[in-house]
Amino acid sequence: MxxxxxxxxxxxxxxxxxxxxxxxxxxxxxxxxxxxxxxxxxxxxxxxxxxIAGVPTPSVVFRDKKRRRVLIIGGGYAGLLLAKALHHKLRDAPVHIEVLEARDKFYHNVASCRAVTEPGFGKQLWIPYDRFPVFVRRNCQVTDVHTNYVVTATNEEIPFDYLVLATGSINSIPSKFPITTASSQAVATLGRIQRSVAEAQHILIIGGGAAGCEIAGDIVDRYPSKRITIVEALATLLPGRAVTDEMRKVVTEKLARRAVEIVTGARVLLEDEEFELSGAGFPEPRRRVLFTDSGMALDSDLQIVCSGNLHYNGHCLQKLAHTHPTILDEHTHEVCVRKTLQLYDPMLPHIFAIGDVANCITSKTIVACEIQAKVAVQNLLVLLNAEFESGVGRDDLPARLKALVQVEPLQEFGVPGPLLFITLGRSDGAAQLPFLGVLGGWFMRRLKSQDGMTASWWRQLGYDNVLSNT
Structure with missing residues (x-):
């Protein structure tokens, strides 16, 4: 040899x-x-x-002896991650942090696909804010933002020194609920959807993004004999630019092996007013024949719309945008930000936007929210330290803003690598990881598929056990 x-x-x-x-x-x-x-x-x-390098966490002590106030509009993923991180950094500093949230509870929509199939699971997705370490003012909808205060739906004016917009996006039920929907009403709606799925024989899922694929995966995992059709308007499932071809191939093959029918390159025509996606309801389950733009007839007895983020919750900036027109996309209502996550207008250095509502070129995921929250926290700390060093008083707003405009360098948000997790029922899924490619079901079972990360988000909000206070 x-x-x-x-x-x-x-x-x-x-x-x-x-x-x-x-x-x-x-x-x-x-x-x-x-x-x-x-x-x-x-x-x-x-x-x-x-x-490791010994870089100190900025300390904050103000010469005018006045507390600074940081308001965070939005108690979703991005807002809570930022609030918790900022609270940890400023635990002993004279800074008041407060979250303004339009809902009465936190909605863990990442696991909404599980509520579609499992009885009672919808209740687990609504988590009280009672034990969160930062004060959350619930049922507080902000309608207008001004340079140093916000106005709520009850005409209350709440002042701020720094503001973070984390108002999220609008999507269709069950992925998202309108912000005016009470948690009890949403739980009832999720229960009705679950019962409708259990009774239906042919289910049409309109939209082949992450939500559509996960809902299809959960349904076929629990009800293998049901006929399921996914229709995606673009050429492939998971059409987002942050998704790799390998990830698309793996997810498509996993669904196809379970006899899920996949139709791509066809747009379903939703003319029925029942499918108005900004409404608070869910279409009454009944047999419908819908058509695609190419004339294909789609006969089903339950339809679930999962067509992606349709609009963004930047409406509260409309008045401020009259004098600062570069801060808001008038078509999508995304908030325009710089790489530092401050508003695009340099004269508003004390206002940030993170999460879905920010127009960062990245996927709208929890991972992106977490990275943006860390960048925004670091930059807020730098600005607070700079304000201390300048000696400018809190009440002199023009001088404060002039001093903050000159602060540099600030940390910039870099587009994260291809990180994506798709569950396909409790025992399968696909994980797209940087440097490692795509991993399969055994990894997803340990990371997300078992409960959709529900238990970990109850812990994020201060609870040891799921449903321990509902």
Whole structure:
């Protein structure tokens, strides 16, 4: 045997042993821990490097002895992540942090696909704010934003020194509910949808993005004999630019293997006013024949619309945009921001926007929200320190803004790598990870598929157990 053959045999033996170890229970646990560590470094790498290098967390003490007030509009994923991180950094500083939220409870919509199939699961998605470490003013809808105060729907004026807009996006039920919908009403609607899914034989899902694929995966996982059709207007499922071709292929093949019918490149014509997506209801389940723009007839007895983010909640900036027109996209109502996540107009350095409502070129995911929240927190701390050093009083707004405009350098938001998690029922899914490509069901079962990360978000809001205070 030649030396080259000997090396090849050793290499094959080594690869075989590694494969056997990875397929074993211990191997999968080790690999899962390694992957979670990589994701942690990806999300928190800069913060870890700063601590190792001895970069201090900015301290805040103001010469005028007046507390500064940071308002966060929106108690969704982005707003809560920022509020919690800022509270941790400014625990002993003279800064009041407050969240203004139009809803009465937090809606964990990432797991809404599970509520479509499992009785009672919808109740778990609405989490009280009572134990969150930052004060959340519930049922508080902001209608107008001015330079240093906001106006609520009850005409109350609430002053601020710094403002963060995290008002999110508008989508169709069950992915999102209108902000005026009470949690009890939403839970009842989710229960009605779940019962409708259980009774239906042919379900039409309109939209093949992440929400549509996850709902299809959950339904076919629980009801394998039901006929399910996904119709996507664009050429492929998961058409977002942050999704890799490998991820699209894996998800499409997994759904096709479960006999989900997939129609792409066809737009469903929704002329029925029941499908008005900004409404608070869900179409009454009944047999309908809908048509695509190419004339294809689609006969089904339940229709679920999952057509992506349709509009963004930047309406409260409309009056401010009259004098600062560059801060708001008048068509989508996305808030226009710089790379520092401050509003695009440089004369408003004390107002930020993060999450879905910000027009960052990135996917609208919790991961993006978390990275943006960290950037905004760091920049808020820098501005607060700069305000301390300038010695300008809180009540001298023009001088404060002039001083803040000159503060640099600030941290910039970089578009995160291809990180995406798609559940397809409790036991399957696909994870798109930077550097590692796409991983399958065993990884997703441990990360998201079991409960849609519901338990972890109850912990985020201060609860040890799901439903411990409902």
């Amino acid at each position: 030649s030396r080259m053959d000997h090396r090849n045999n050793r290499r094959k033996t080594w690869i075989s042993r590694v494969s056997q170890y990875v397929d074993s229970s211990a191997g999968r646990i080790s690999l899962t821990i390694a992957l979670i560590s990589i994701i942690g470094l990806y999300l928190y790498g800069r913060e870890i490097r700063n601590k």
